[in-house]
Amino acid sequence: MLLAALELVGIAAFAASGAVAAVRARLDVFGVVVLALTTALGGGTIRDVLLGVHPPAALVNWPYLAVAGGTGLVVSWAHPTVARLRRAVLLLDAVGLGLFVTGGTATALALGAPPYAACLVGMTTGIGGGALRDLLLREIPLVLRREIYAVAALVGAVVVVVGHQLGLPAALVSPVGSALIVGLRLLALWRDWNAPVPGKLDG
Numbered sequence: 055m056l057l058a059a060l061e062l063v064g065i066a067a068f069a070a071s072g073a074v075a076a077v078r079a080r081l082d083v084f085g086v087v088v089l090a091l092t093t094a095l096g097g098g099t100i101r102d103v104l105l106g107v108h109p110p111a112a113l114v115n116w117p118y119l120a121v122a123g124g125t126g127l128v129v130s131w132a133h134p135t136v137a138r139l140r141r142a143v144l145l146l147d148a149v150g151l152g153l154f155v156t157g158g159t160a161t162a163l164a165l166g167a168p169p170y171a172a173c174l175v176g177m178t179t180g181i182g183g184g185a186l187r188d189l190l191l192r193e194i195p196l197v198l199r200r201e202i203y204a205v206a207a208l209v210g211a212v213v214v215v216v217g218h219q220l221g222l223p224a225a226l227v228s229p230v231g232s233a234l235i236v237g238l239r240l241l242a243l244w245r246d247w248n249a250p251v252p253g254k255l256d257g
Contacts, residue, residue, distance in 0.1 A: 061157070062121050064150025069094035069122040070143050072187045073129035074136060079191050083130045089187055090126025091119070097182030101158045101175055105165050148239040152232035155180035155207045159214040159231070160224055169215045176211035177204060180235075202242035202249060210235035 072093025076086040095112040102110035112118050129136050136143065158179025162172035181204050185195040197204040210231040217227030241247070 060149065061153055062117060063146060064153045065094045065118055065121050066125045067143060067146030067150045068183055069125035070129055070136060071147055072183070073126045074133065074143070075187060075191060076126075077130065077133045083127070086130040087123055087126035089190065090129065091122045092190065093183040093187040094122035094125070095119070095183060096186040097154060097179045097184075098158070100182040101161065101179040104175055104178070105162060105167065107165075144243060145240070148236045148243075149232075151180045151203070151207060151239060152210060152235035155210045155235055156214050156228040156231040159211045160218075160228055163215065163218050169219065172215050172218075173208065173211040176214065177207045180207040202238065202247050205249060206235050206238035206242065209238060 069090035072089040072091075073086045075093075076089035079085075081089065095118060098118075099110045099112050102108070102112075155176045157176075159172050159176025161179075162175040163169075167175060181197045184203075185197055188195040213231040213234055214227055217230070218224070
């Protein structure tokens, strides 16, 4: 019950980040809701398509759609207030990232994916929606830029896979992986850590 509630919190946080980006891009209310849905549910949908799960969970669990769409509507109406709550949204986003990555990795392992594929699927579950959001806004995806986001997601996915390979209980490994992702993400934001960027090409 607690895990389901936290998952919905993560969906709401992802939806809020997508809706805020849509408001900043001056999209109409429909566009705000579409970006909210895409950001919140895109990663899980990609996961299910890659793993052959049909229909995707986002299409059969109405609370996912209701929370993501409702969050988009709220943000379109109260975006000045949401913008002032940026730190809270970033915290919830980090929590959502941790839950989605470990959940996606565990799902991939349960369906027989090899370890390396489970890591990639888990990471994609967490970052896929944000990447789709940025592409729809014609921006370079955030996860491909300097912020420590995808790296934190991959580290958490690796923890889940290693724990699975060692035969450790999922009830222990998944929370540890989620906590590690959240911690790395928040620490990177606090310390302003960024991934290294190659030097400019001559000419």
